[in-house]
Amino acid sequence: MAPRTRKAASSPSPAPTPAHDDEVPPVPPPKDASAVVDVDALLAPVPGEGRDEVKVNNASAADMKHACDDALKRFLSRPDLFKQIHTHTDVRLALGWLSVLVAGATGLYGWRVPFEQSKPAVWVGVIVYIVLTVVQTLYAYFVEGDIVFVGKRKTFDKRIVTERITITARATPSKPTAPPAYALGLAYVRSAAGGKTLLGKGRTQEERPFTEFFDVKGVMDQERFERWVGTVVGRVMDGKAQ
Amino acid sequence: MFADELKTLRRLGVRHVLLQILNFVSVLASGLMIWKGLGLITNTESPIVVVLSGSMEPAFYRGDLLFLTNPTDQRYQTGDITVYRVPGADIPIVHRVLETHDFTSKKKGAVAASPLVQKQLLLTKGDNNHIDDIELYQGLEWLERKHIVGKVRGFLPYVGYVTIAMNDFPQLKYALLGGLGLLALVQRE
Numbered sequence: 082m083a084p085r086t087r088k089a090a091s092s093p094s095p096a097p098t099p100a101h102d103d104e105v106p107p108v109p110p111p112k113d114a115s116a117v118v119d120v121d122a123l124l125a126p127v128p129g130e131g132r133d134e135v136k137v138n139n140a141s142a143a144d145m146k147h148a149c150d151d152a153l154k155r156f157l158s159r160p161d162l163f164k165q166i167h168t169h170t171d172v173r174l175a176l177g178w179l180s181v182l183v184a185g186a187t188g189l190y191g192w193r194v195p196f197e198q199s200k201p202a203v204w205v206g207v208i209v210y211i212v213l214t215v216v217q218t219l220y221a222y223f224v225e226g227d228i229v230f231v232g233k234r235k236t237f238d239k240r241i242v243t244e245r246i247t248i249t250a251r252a253t254p255s256k257p258t259a260p261p262a263y264a265l266g267l268a269y270v271r272s273a274a275g276g277k278t279l280l281g282k283g284r285t286q287e288e289r290p291f292t293e294f295f296d297v298k299g300v301m302d303q304e305r306f307e308r309w310v311g312t313v314v315g316r317v318m319d320g321k322a323q
Numbered sequence: 324m325f326a327d328e329l330k331t332l333r334r335l336g337v338r339h340v341l342l343q344i345l346n347f348v349s350v351l352a353s354g355l356m357i358w359k360g361l362g363l364i365t366n367t368e369s370p371i372v373v374v375l376s377g378s379m380e381p382a383f384y385r386g387d388l389l390f391l392t393n394p395t396d397q398r399y400q401t402g403d404i405t406v407y408r409v410p411g412a413d414i415p416i417v418h419r420v421l422e423t424h425d426f427t428s429k430k431k432g433a434v435a436a437s438p439l440v441q442k443q444l445l446l447t448k449g450d451n452n453h454i455d456d457i458e459l460y461q462g463l464e465w466l467e468r469k470h471i472v473g474k475v476r477g478f479l480p481y482v483g484y485v486t487i488a489m490n491d492f493p494q495l496k497y498a499l500l501g502g503l504g505l506l507a508l509v510q511r512e
Contacts, residue, residue, distance in 0.1 A: 133330060147511050155334075170338050177345045184352035191359055196368035197469075207360045214353070 124311035139299040146252035163232025180213035283317035347507035367393040367473035373483030378449030391473030418447040
């Protein structure tokens with residue numbers, strides 16, 4: 082992989098932390114680069130790292146998209162990269178399990194108590210269930226949308242710098258002229274002082290056909306995928322930053 | 324056989340497993356809520372029933388699916404097909420109303436012809452039976468409105484055999500449930 086040249090930063094910072102010794106690419110980063118160089122090193126996929134083989138049905142765009150989403154989450158959730166924020170998942174789980182519990186309680190009550198007597202409580206249960214289901218659907222459609230990963234990263238560079246990345250992904254359908262593709266969208270914000278000072282923002286979108294990452298048997302080339310994700314994330318991270 | 328799926332599940336973490344289990348359980352929950360909601364709308368505890376015997380032939384055969392409602396503001400008339408359950412009997416019976424007797428309320432100001440003030444007593448008989456249902460009433464002489472589950476509004480032939488098969492062969496029920504569960508656990512939306 083070609084070494085990335087870095088723009089000289091206004092404030093030089095210490096060399097990359099020793100924990101990354103086994104992850105640094107063949108060319109060591111220059112000493113006067115900014116802390117962003119660490120991220121570049123981290124964003125390179127580690128060759129030969131023990132990975133489980135991912136094999137999916139390559140005729141299903143949905144399966145391939147899920148495999149790519151999982152690879153993306155695994156890649157970006159590594160210890161010194163982003164920490165995944167699970168808010169959307171947690172809300173979905175909470176609403177879902179709550180509605181299941183309401184349904185179970187209503188069913189149990191309706192089973193134990195004679196019909197005429199149980200009617201008011203069962204009405205309440207059914208209406209609460211419908212409300213919860215509608216809220217779930219609206220949340221998934223409007224708030225969550227296509228988001229697959231929300232990550233946060235805190236680094237210390239004379240002050241606490243917080244970075245937040247939101248990644249959306251869609252699978253574009255197959256057309257006679259083009260194979261199905263994975264459309265990645267990134268939104269990146271970098272701030273300091275607990276989010277009050279905006280240091281940089283970036284937004285990008287890129288699409289690659291699934292044929293680049295999956296072979297004829299459906300085995301995923303994770304290293305190639307991670308390399309591509311690494312370049313896109315790296316680009317958005319230093320696009321308008323510093 | 325499921326080694327690949329188990330490996331994937333272990334790799335994806337607790338939240339993912341909870342999500343997949345939620346997928347399965349919420350299918351069951353929505354089915355239950357649809358059933359209960361239908362029961363509330365039709366005002367009957369069992370809005371869809373399956374015919375088990377041949378006592379209503381040639382109108383209904385064993386295995387037919389019946390759709391019931393239980394309107395509180397209409398009186399039951401001779402000729403209506405009702406499903407009733409006598410206290411002490413474990414299964415409901417679907418037979419036709421043969422006789423009705425109405426008792427008007429003695430309350431002052433109550434209009435005699437209004438259906439809501441009337442108390443109804445019913446006698447039923449299956450179309451394919453020779454005698455009326457007195458012997459099935461477990462000591463009662465008449466059926467009252469509170470014993471009636473509902474009135475038949477429509478039916479679908481043969482579809483009820485699925486329920487009959489699942490009752491007679493419980494393994495089929497568990498196999499179906501197990502298959503659904505497995506599918507919901509490994510499939511992602």
